[in-house]
Amino acid sequence: MSTADVCAAILWIGVTLYAIFGGADFGAGVWDLLAGGGQRGQSVRGQIDRSIGPVWEANHVWLIFVLVVLWTAFPTAFSAIMTTLYIPLALAALGIVLRGSGFAFRHALPGPVQGTASRVFGVASVLTPFFMGTVVGAVASGNVPAAGDGDPTASWTGFLPLVTGALFVAVAAYTAAIFLVRDSGAAGDQDLRDYFARRALIVAVVAGVAAVLGVIALRQDARFIYDGLTSWPGIALVVLSGICGLAALVLLVADRNRGLRVAAVGAGVAMIWGYFAAAFPYILPTSLTISDAAGASATLTEVIVVFGVAAVLVVPSLILLYVLSQRSALEAYSTSSEVTSPRQ
């Protein structure tokens, strides 16, 4: 493995973590949008706030990580993607602004406008992963030329990019539903657990349909990736993804929390690495390889070093945050200035 390959793997680790954690945040926004009004809507939004409130900002730093590693280690690929797919990327950036501020604002805003902030958060949570999906679909279908300046509209409006966009939204909603099933189950709210479990099942079917359509589209528009996914080692990861997905469904129906998140996340992770294996050695299939896109060699080494430092510093901190959040050591955001005594 060359240093460029290691950097590509680091990039892909970032993509994976963003897909899981950022994806779950987007998905939570989807359920927030569909929660409706009334008592039920309130309790759904309440659970969403408790689940993602403390962690959403940290989750989205992975996106910055991905962008920075991409432009530092693979500047040519970064520039090619940016000059071709600037429309969906700009729309995704807009979505990020709207959902971040919508979510942050809605806790602090007075009643009447809270609804508006919530809707902005919800709609942007659907659009952002959709446009990110079209970007990935466009890259997979080989519509991004190595020199950049590809077709700014046709590149991402084909069947494969659009299906990928839909798949991203569905998978995000699914991941979020699974996390929310676990969190509401852990909070002892069986009602809410059933609510999210039903939705997880429905969206699992939707994601399955989108995935099948995606495979058909890959066969048509991204033969290289299709071949990679249907031969070793890609096929092994596809099979693993399928097994995990089925296991998650079984656990969901059987009303079991244990292993549910691992299975659901495993399905996504296996798929993401399946793509990586299928696309290898390309970063832009089939126009630019990882080694051709790689930047100066000293920089690649430095990216690996920085990643090592990040792993030592950031990962334990993140785990601390997730553990505190999961153990309810962190409370819901309150605008009140009153300090209450801690649990004794």
Added chain:
Amino acid sequence: MSSPALLLADSSSNLLAARNQMGFTLGFHIVLACFGVAFPAMMLIAEWRGRKRNDEAALRLARNWSKAVAVLFAVGAVTGTVLSFEFGLLWPRFMDRFGDAFGIAFAIEGIFFFLEAIFIAIYIYGWNRLSPRAHMWAAVPIVISGVGGAFSVIAANAWMNQPQGFKLDASGHVTDVKPLDVLFNNATGYEFFHMLLAAYMVTGFILASIYAVGMLRGRRDAYHRAGLLIPLTVAAIASPIQLFVGDTAARAIADDQPSKFAGMECIYKGGTDQTEWLGGICTDGKVKGGIGVPGLDSLLVGFSTGTNVTGLNQIPADQQPPALTMLHLSFDTMVGVGTLLFLLAVWFAIAWWRKRDLPETKWFLRAVAVSGVAAVVALEAGWIVTEVGRQPWILYKIMRTSEAVTPAQGIWWVFAFTMLLYIALFTTAALIIRALARRWRAEDLREPPTDVPYAPPREEEATA
């Protein structure tokens, strides 16, 4: 169909649109970044004071500030994400050629940003559930990452002003990158300290000004006094150091980037015994309407009127910075406002030294009340000097901004839309913070809440 002239007009319009877009979004983000860097430190000082001296007002202040930090950090995080997109969306040619040369600065910044986001969440959401000691410790990584993040981003900007730590091969590709030389380039030292102090001054003066307005409206309680005292003390300590650092920076720029220096001082004709112009319009090769002090510019640059200062006449026309009047007035505004803020700090220090107390005279409070806006004006003016002064280069003397810009169309529309969106963001964030303040005041009137202790009990009590 398109004639070369039309193409040229198109690309230059694109360049202006892209520069406006980048300038506007950066100018917006820089204020939030200041809060991200310095606000947590003030919050920690307030909590520490509150716990150590059993000062209820300070503790309440820390808690309320953390709510504002949450909102400001969220808006800062998303506007910062926009900037990472914009590097590629607006300046793809620059990133293509030099992403691997200076990207490492942003990778390091990523680590700090990560830590900051994580510990801000722990701090904000942990007020009631963590022990006081654990809670205060959670703020320490936030303060450190604020400084580290500022360092990395400013190192990247300094590198654009003083590119070094790499070589270019025959085809213009970057080779032999030396990351440490990139990070610690000629300009990093002065740019970093200048910006760090600016962040503490902007945050300190803005916060102090909010409570000064409250005190002018008659709310002269312990809460408002602490809200004014803590940030103003921090800003007042930073002010004199900033004067020194800023002066050093200006002298260094005269050496490092003579074109920027000539532009910001409006020096048309190079030579010794340079006049220092305060204000004025730079036009037709001379300064109109400004106050000229003969020889002072040379004296400031080299401690002697005999110091030779480069003028615009020694710089090729196509390498001179644009918008000279704006550049010059921005520089004067930054220096002028910075000096006034320093005088306010002196006023505060003398009053404190004589009475050991916060001066509560109307005129002092009025001065503090305007200091926040003034500090932001100085910040923006300084940012204009750095960025416009570097033009026409995106990478000083190596790559022109016009070579870096995207050919994508429609940036003017994006710019117009972004302005509206950011204005809406700003307005909402400001309204929220005002609404929060009102709610806190309403809660304050219900005092004293005898059943609710302000502070979580001390550890020995909690375990008892």
